Amino acid sequence: MLSYLSPYIPRFADKAHTLRGLLKNDTPWVWDTNYQNCFDDLKTMITEDACLKYYDPSLTITLEVDASQKGLGVALVQNNQPIAFGSKTLTDTQSRYSNIEREMLAIVYRIQRYHTYLYGKGFIVITDHKPLVTICRKPLHAAPPRLQRMLIQVQGYNFEVMYRPGPQLVLADTLSRLPNPENSSEIELDERIDGLIFEPEDPEMYTIALINFSPDKQNTLRAETSKDLKLSALKEVILQGWPEKIQDLPKHLRAFWAFRDELGIETGVIFKGRQVLIPDSMTESILKQLHSSHQGIEKTHRLARESVYWIKMNDDIEKMCRSCSVCIEYQDANPKEPLQPHKVPTKPWQSLASDLFEVNGRHYLLTVDRYSKFPMVDEMHTTSSHAVAQKIQAYVSLFGRPDEILTDNGTQYTGEAFKQFTKEWGVKHITSSPHYPKSNGFIERHVRHIKSIVKKTLKYGGNLQMALLQIRATPIDSKLPSPAELIFGRPVTTLLPSRTDPGKEEHRLNLEQRTANMKEHHDRNSRKELPPLQPGQHVTVLNKERGTWHPATVVEKSTEPRS
Template sequence: MARPLHNLVKKDTPWKWDTKEQEAFQGLKNAITNAPVLCHADPSKPYFLEMDASGTALGSILSQWQGDGRLHPLGFLSESFKGAEQNYNTHDKELLAIIRSFEYWRIFLEGTLHPVTVFTDHHNLEYWKESRTFNHCHARWHLLLAGYNFQIVYCPGKQLGKPDALSRRLDHADIPPANQTMLPNPVFANVALVTPEKELQRQIEASLDQDKSLEEILQFLQNESKALPSIKRAFKDYGMEAGLLFYQGQIVVPDVGTLRTDLLRIFHDSPLAGHPGRQQTLELVSRNYYWPGIRADTYWHVDSCETCQWIRKPKYAPIPPQPLELPSRPWQHVSYDMIVDLPKDGNNNSILVIVDSFTKYGIFVKCSKKLKAPKLAELFLEHVWKRHGNAERDNLRQGQGLQ
């Protein structure tokens, strides 16, 4: 609904209030001022989650059985995929829709008495825990879902019309494409400095008779019928076509001037080539060109490329992880970390965990996830330093939430 207004305030977008923006503004006013027909959640009853994901957005509905024996909605969720999420495959988009739904209605769905029934039209999600193709993203999602009691039930798409409508709203698809620069202006400027390949082939044709190592081959091709059988066998892979000398279908580049170097620059130094590695540059050059020692010349050119030398990372030996020094007395070394995103208790939604590395004695202090250094120092002063003194070493484990 608010998509036209979001597009209006984007960077480098001219301000133009039109009919589409006015309708979106009026629709938001009506949505805010009119009470939706939703039921109140009852924690003693099971929850039902209907969800669907399209190519551009996700939609889900949280419902419960009411006294009339029908499922009544408790809330609706419709959200477009952003950034890299638009490139996810169907399985990942459907699983992401479940995660977003649980995060959105976490206050209802965490710690439920009954398993939450999740209806989806993607049959493979019934076996999401048994997947063998795990990546870092899947592992993180599984950890997020581990805190919920739910079961996934397959439901044909024809029976999931409500979330399907939420995930296929036209305003989610109406996302103007961002301006993309395929090649910046400096690249086009540098391309003009590279000798065109056609021009280089004309130079090759004009320079064939200047390479003394090719004299015998050129003489053989001019009088092939009079050549001895041994000469024919030696030069059987050579041929002339359109003024160019070919060896096994590849153009022979004479050793004249900078022809070979210019050719290597086209396939390696050119901005359109992108400075590929040794083997890839050799493959690009040898597709259409040949000369004796082409491999050694290509490798030397790539290895001596100044741009590649600047970009190439130095190969330092990795430093192995070092074990922490063992303490010799209590409260000499202290480790601390935070448990975050817990149910709120006033302004507190996290726990600061402080552990003595010698005795493994732990101190647990409630705090806010947005804990900053001054407040952290106050908590240490109150709960550690006053009682046990200042530790010689403080070890921060993960530090999520600490700023």
């Protein structure tokens, strides 16, 4: 370090001459008072103004940082000349951080300390830890929870993280290996980022606040993670730091290389961003939880990606879903459905769709918000128009008045009680084309899906409400969040370990794109649109019951919109 700073120390060669004498072959190594005084003088000089340069606002600022298991080292540099530098000894808790977290802690430490120099001005951060460069460029939710807290602390600064090999990072590397023992103060971070409660000094007292994961299951997860040889080795690599090349990593850990910057450790549990890494001994039980509502492969994939992770998780989910006897017994016949889409709502609970279905002699009312796909299911002891109107009226009083509701032409919806309900509440009632359920394909698809779930749940003694909770908590597709998050503006809590994030914006644009894609896919083999009919025109009409055609005359154009 003295040699690195020698260009900025006046008459360095003369002052270091005494120490160079010890390097001669014929000089015995005896460290006496003269050598000690010379060494102390040189150390003093690198901290004086003779070595440090004045800050120049017009020049680029470089913040060099490094961290060891003992401490942090930082240097503020302009034109390769130090403006300021410092070091800090890590506390016992901080020394147990993973390598990437210690490196990020060094950035937070000195950005806060040099706030006057750095705030409101772009600057460069130099580190010798490559994964730190990658994670700083990713979305915040991709980082482990403790790293998220650190990244939030520096959100108000404009900087770019760049990599430089350790041997070229002389100042910061030296300071981190020989930290100042008198500076071991805590670095303030937010107390919590959606998942971890606290970090006590005693490791045995660690508690994980995984959403809806009981303390007993938390202890089991931590114990099984410690027993798992692969995850134990992974924890050691995360703490000590990843090698420069994947070839230097043990073969059984190379599968984690691609997302190494997203891995972190919290109280004995490994996280991949917001996902919990599950040990091999617990994957079977987690798979059963994921598939408890017997959803399809893609839906189960989406639910899993919200909370858990293990190597080959997608393959295990696909294998489980394909071999599930319940799903095989109730799988769809996969009929073809031409699609005539309705206008996409612009906000939640603006447009509803409703229908009735029957399972094992029990009648159910299904009402779905067309914007969020949020389903409401109730068993009906009577299916009269009055009972249906009262139940939907209860939904309206709870969530607000919708603009319209789409139904079929069943007597439950054409009865006087339902007409009175829509009139009193000012709700526009739109019915589908007679004898053509595909015209309201949205609710028909939801009836098939929910009816299948109800059948499986009732036959095998499951909990219907728990199954509905998972349906509402499962993302709609890769671009849209869950129905619950769309309608409530937040995710709902399930029985799976997870960490929730704020919802994304512009869901309406994604919904419109998804509807357009579905129409294009379903209408590829549909016939062309028929010409409009005119009053007085002679036509033939199909009698659906007899299957015969009969002559008829068009009287007038219906006021109902085309479906």
